[in-house]
Amino acid sequence: MRGAADSAYSPESNALCRELPADSARWWIMNERIAIDPRICHGKPIIRGTRVPVARVIGYLAGGMTIEDVQKDFDLAPEDVRAALEYAADLLNQERHDSLPV
Numbered sequence: 001m002r003g004a005a006d007s008a009y010s011p012e013s014n015a016l017c018r019e020l021p022a023d024s025a026r027w028w029i030m031n032e033r034i035a036i037d038p039r040i041c042h043g044k045p046i047i048r049g050t051r052v053p054v055a056r057v058i059g060y061l062a063g064g065m066t067i068e069d070v071q072k073d074f075d076l077a078p079e080d081v082r083a084a085l086e087y088a089a090d091l092l093n094q095e096r097h098d099s100l101p102v
Contacts, residue, residue: 033083045087047080057084 035048045054052074060070067081 033080034087047074047076047084050074050076052076054084054087057081058088061085 033048034045034054036043036045040046041051041053046052047054047057057070057074057076057080060073061067061081065073067078070076070081071078
């Protein structure tokens with residue numbers, strides 16, 4: 001399954017990659033594992049080398065699947081699943097959260 005999207009990936013197409021410091025080891029892992037390309041899955045973040053959306057990985061984990069089950073179902077490495085989780089965490093950390101009026 002890997003390889004189909006590799007040639008279409010470039011760091012320049014990953015907007016978050018450009019915003020984060022290049023020396024961030026955690027982002028380097030995500031940069032190697034997560035791709036954003038408008039030509040693949042409508043520009044949604046995917047596991048690099050696949051057409052598996054990060055949102056699907058997160059959704060399956062949230063639905064109760066184990067990391068091992070997700071790896072088997074999508075033919076992913078453990079680092080791919082961790083990168084998806086880290087990507088989602090970073091997105092949440094970048095957002096502003098306001099409390100609702102009571």
